[in-house]
Amino acid sequence: MVDIDKFIRPHLAKVQTYDPVDPPELLAKQAGIPEDQIVKLNGNENPYGGSPKAIAAVANTPLHIYPDPLQRKIRQALSDYTGASFDSIIVGAGADELIDLLFRLFMNPGDKMLDFEPTFGMYSFCARIAGGVVEFVPRDELFDLDVEAAKRAIDDRTKIIFVTSPNNPTGNLASEANVRELLDTGLIVVVDEAYFEFCNQTVSHLVDEYENLVILRTMSKWAGLAGLRVGYGIMNPKLVKHIIDIKPPYSVNVAAEAALVASIEDAPALLKNVRKIVDERDRLKDLLNEMPGVTPWPSYGNYILCQFAPGKAQEIFKQLASRGIFVRDYSSQRLKDCFRVAIGTPAETDAFISALREVV
Ligand SMILES: Cc1ncc(COP(=O)(O)O)c(C=O)c1O
Structure with missing residues (x-):
């Protein structure tokens, strides 16, 4: 048997790798929910798709x-x-x-x-x-x-x-x-x-x-x-x-x-979708601001960082995932009380908000 490990460059033998998002079919399987019913807001993707x-x-x-x-x-x-x-x-x-x-x-x-x-x-x-x-x-x-x-x-x-x-x-x-x-x-x-x-x-x-x-x-x-x-x-x-x-x-x-x-x-049609996403970002921010227990950070992107009371974010993240709503969580000390939610369609915002109301 050849020991292939010895060929790996030392600095790559044990590397802290990137934490990517899973594909929708896997998320759906994990939640036990049909793929067309999950709300995927963990990748900052465009909810209106390509042109x-x-x-x-x-x-x-x-x-x-x-x-x-x-x-x-x-x-x-x-x-x-x-x-x-x-x-x-x-x-x-x-x-x-x-x-x-x-x-x-x-x-x-x-x-x-x-x-x-x-x-x-x-x-x-x-x-x-x-x-x-x-x-x-x-x-x-x-x-x-x-x-x-x-x-x-x-x-x-x-x-x-x-x-x-x-x-x-x-x-x-x-x-x-x-x-x-x-x-x-x-x-x-x-x-x-x-x-x-x-x-x-x-x-x-x-x-x-x-x-x-x-x-x-x-x-x-x-x-x-x-x-x-x-x-x-x-x-x-x-x-x-x-x-x-x-x-x-x-x-x-x-x-x-x-x-x-x-x-x-x-581009003109795609930028209309961008406008819809920006409007939806403002609506989501207002809805989050009305909700006790969560603080939305101001955002210039197609996502919002949501901050929760100390120690609460992980449990909320899990509860949302079990309802088929996927956001992006973080393990770092600075963001352990936060997750990031991408801006989706108005229907996706409503699903996210109603699930969040249940679990917060
Ligand atoms: C700040 C930032 N840069 C780059 C990328 C990656 O872009 P691309 O899909 O073109 O590789 C992302 C994707 O989320 C991002 O958030």
């Missing part, structure tokens, strides 16, 4: 030809949509792939990244896989960035700082002044704007001014393409070139390409 034009475009796409490694059509479509230049755009199999590629590009083993916790878990996960060291910088009591603490944490191994705006799961924005201060450190600053369309706040106009700024966006949320895996970055063209050089050439598949182009063409 019918994107679905038609996928159906009409030949599947036997490789995608364009230089992504000409989709980068042009995104240039038209964002106003950023063609050569400042790169597309990945989800923003997730670009997060991974950024660590591959910048991090030597032992290099550090700064992570403003609590935040999206993918950054620290990818940093660890790359052999990097994650330096957590706690957010302040309102979940705002503690820029002074970040600056104090920087040493000669620090390479990259991740900022999420709006932050997942806390929902708040990073101010342009704070982002500028981080950029002025001269380190690579990645601003993840996955939820841009739900708030229309961006620092992408700073890309021309700062070569060290990377903006990440995705088609998963506003365009409802989470299952197809397509996200993009806006950054200095020099960085785009480096990413193209190291990227698996065909990672963005032809179905995702076709859906992206059709979604951009259908």
Whole structure:
């Protein structure tokens, strides 16, 4: 017998892995409820789905030809949509792939990244896989960035700082002044704007001014393409070139390409759905505010972080799951009394609220 364990790279032998969400059929089975009756609010997915034009475009796409490694059509479509230049755009199999590629590009083993916790878990996960060291910088009591603490944490191994705006799961924005201060450190600053369309706040106009700024966006949320895996970055063209050089050439598949182009063409209709989600977010927040025992945090994304009395969140989470209502829970000390609920349709909000009333 060969001992295959000895071949595993030591830093990957035992790694703290990412905690992803389970598929609907499994959630339904666990709850003992038919799949079409569960309310899935744990992935910040778009309750209205993708554009019918994107679905038609996928159906009409030949599947036997490789995608364009230089992504000409989709980068042009995104240039038209964002106003950023063609050569400042790169597309990945989800923003997730670009997060991974950024660590591959910048991090030597032992290099550090700064992570403003609590935040999206993918950054620290990818940093660890790359052999990097994650330096957590706690957010302040309102979940705002503690820029002074970040600056104090920087040493000669620090390479990259991740900022999420709006932050997942806390929902708040990073101010342009704070982002500028981080950029002025001269380190690579990645601003993840996955939820841009739900708030229309961006620092992408700073890309021309700062070569060290990377903006990440995705088609998963506003365009409802989470299952197809397509996200993009806006950054200095020099960085785009480096990413193209190291990227698996065909990672963005032809179905995702076709859906992206059709979604951009259908953006006015998709942005109407975004408007409905934003209105529903406000309605859900008002309903939560009326309910004793729960505090909703203000949110600029398509989700709300709900905070409960100490020690209560886990039990409420379990009770909701047993009724077929799935939200996202957290084990970290800072968020142990919270869960995050995605904004669904009005009917899903009503189901969530009535179950929550029962269990709180
Ligand atoms: C802040 C943030 N960035 C990136 C992503 C992942 O985006 P994608 O689906 O494009 O990989 C998510 C998904 O939840 C997210 O919350």
